[in-house]
Every structure is written in C-alpha cells, then in structure tokens.
Amino acid sequence: MTKIKVGLVEDNPTISRDIWEKLSLSDDIELVLRAVNGKDLFKQLLRTEVPDVFLMDIEMAEMDGVTTTRLLKEKYPHVKILILTIFDDDSKLFEAIKAGASGYLLKEEKTHILINAITDVLEGGAPMSPIMASKALDLLRQGSGDLQIQSVSRSAELTLRENEVMEWLVRGLNVREISEKLFVSNKTVRKHLEHIYQKLHVKGSGEAVAKVIGRMA
Structure with a gap:
C-alpha cells in the first residue's frame, strides 16, 4: 500500500x-x-x-x-x-x-x-473539527443563513438529494458518514458529489464548501 x-x-x-x-x-x-x-x-x-x-x-x-x-x-x-x-x-x-x-x-x-x-x-471529504463545523453552521444561519445553501442549490439546479449531501458536507462529514446519514451506499454519495462539483463548477469538496461559505460575504 x-x-x-x-x-x-x-x-x-x-x-x-x-x-x-x-x-x-x-x-x-x-x-x-x-x-x-x-x-x-x-x-x-x-x-x-x-x-x-x-x-x-x-x-x-x-x-x-x-x-x-x-x-x-x-x-x-x-x-x-x-x-x-x-x-x-x-x-x-x-x-x-x-x-x-x-x-x-x-x-x-x-x-x-x-x-x-x-x-x-x-477520499473527497471536507473534514472539520466538530467545534469548527458548528461555527460554520452558526455563520450560515445568521440572517437567513439557511437560505444561503438553498440559494446556491437553486442557482446550480441541485436536486433535493444533492442539497442534502451538500449540507452534510458543510457540516464536515466524510463520504462514509454521509452515506450512513442518508442510508445510501458510498458509491451513491460519490456520484452525488461528482454531480455537485460539476454543477457548482468546482474541482472538489473544499471548493464546494468554500462556494457556500462565500455567499456569507
């Protein structure tokens, strides 16, 4: 290995x-x-x-x-x-x-x-310490922050499932953890991530999270 x-x-x-x-x-x-x-x-x-x-x-x-x-x-x-x-x-x-x-x-x-x-x-994850993930979510929620992820989703035409995957990604979960949350296979989550990256015009999870966070500015 x-x-x-x-x-x-x-x-x-x-x-x-x-x-x-x-x-x-x-x-x-x-x-x-x-x-x-x-x-x-x-x-x-x-x-x-x-x-x-x-x-x-x-x-x-x-x-x-x-x-x-x-x-x-x-x-x-x-x-x-x-x-x-x-x-x-x-x-x-x-x-x-x-x-x-x-x-x-x-x-x-x-x-x-x-x-x-x-x-x-x-493996395509965006790992975060729980404390730091919590800070990110708090910022996203400030002043209609929850709508900011939805705004990204609408502009990129993400599906409901892709939006769910994106929200868990922002929370810092990896592929395996997201699959457990959504009761789907790791392969399915990776496929959703591929579609998300294509629609958001990014190359990976870090850029995808950054695009969401960027809406806070």
Whole structure:
C-alpha cells in the first residue's frame, strides 16, 4: 500500500513536534516535509517531493496560511490542505477555505481524528473539527443563513438529494458518514458529489464548501 505523503507547516515548535509525533504513529502516513512558515515551505519544495496533504497553520510571521494555501493550490492544484487552528482563531478561517483549503481542524485534536482527517480529505471529504463545523453552521444561519445553501442549490439546479449531501458536507462529514446519514451506499454519495462539483463548477469538496461559505460575504 502506498503511504500518504504529508507535509506540516507550523511555526510553533512545541505544537509542530506534538503533531509530528502523532502522525508518526500511523503506518499509512509518511512525513516528508516540515516547515515553519510559507516562505520556508516553498524553499523546501524546490528540493523535495510535493506531499499529498499539507497541514497548515494560519497565523505565521513570514507568509501566513491563507497566502501559502492560495499559492500552493495555484502551483499544485492536486494537493489537499487541512487548516490547523485554535479554538478562538477563526478570523482567517473562511479566507483559507476560499483560497483552496479542504477542511479545518483544531491543533489539539486527538491522534486518531487527525489521522482519519488526512485519509478522509483524500477520499473527497471536507473534514472539520466538530467545534469548527458548528461555527460554520452558526455563520450560515445568521440572517437567513439557511437560505444561503438553498440559494446556491437553486442557482446550480441541485436536486433535493444533492442539497442534502451538500449540507452534510458543510457540516464536515466524510463520504462514509454521509452515506450512513442518508442510508445510501458510498458509491451513491460519490456520484452525488461528482454531480455537485460539476454543477457548482468546482474541482472538489473544499471548493464546494468554500462556494457556500462565500455567499456569507
């Protein structure tokens, strides 16, 4: 089995070491890159392989997470980026999602949640920590927020079932979890997601979520 290549971009040495140690416990993950900010990351990418998934801090001194995410997706559109944040640090969260990030997690997540999120994002999911998913939903509900997903659906002509899949995606559920909620197969959910991406003119779950979140602006 091919291992998932992961890169970590985090400027706090203690947090970086903690996350690195958590990921090293997985036999399915290969840690190939560790940078302290966006500037350092792009220097390293000149001489090393590009990871499949990046774990990205938002607040960094030299080239923050939003800018780094945007530039990464422009240069390497196939990579997946998971934003790392703290409980009260969501000021740039949605900017990062709009820039191309596929999900967001709290930095202190337990090991199995962090590892599962890396797997989920490669399978088309948009993993979120429950707390951060709750924040997203709260923002979507503010001032007729619930209608914002419906507005996207109408403009893209999503079916009722596709709209349901989209709402669960915004809540941070992966393909398997959505299939369990809707009592359908994983294959059916993936097919719905393909149709959603086509209708929203996006390439994946992160962009789809970003399009919904973008309606809040």
